Amino acid sequence: MIRIDAIWLATDPMDMRVGADTALARVIAVFGAAKPQCAYLFANWDSGANASGETDSMNIN
Numbered sequence: 203m204i205r206i207d208a209i210w211l212a213t214d215p216m217d218m219r220v221g222a223d224t225a226l227a228r229v230i231a232v233f234g235a236a237k238p239q240c241a242y243l244f245a246n247w248d249s250g251a252n253a254s255g256e257t258d259s260m261n262i263n
Contacts, residue, residue, distance in 0.1 A: 207239040216245070
């Protein structure tokens with residue numbers, strides 16, 4: 203089970219077809235850092251769907 207301590211909501215949409223490295227770079231650009239045990243929620247730019255990424259100590263999942 204993944205422990206999530208906080209959920210961060212982005213106001214700008216993101217293309218969900220990007221890879222994990224690009225998504226992590228976007229999290230850092232928007233939030234300043236990718237904090238461990240946090241979830242980041244972005245709206246998909248083309249369909250209104252939502253997607254999230256969870257971070258552990260080193261990666262975005």
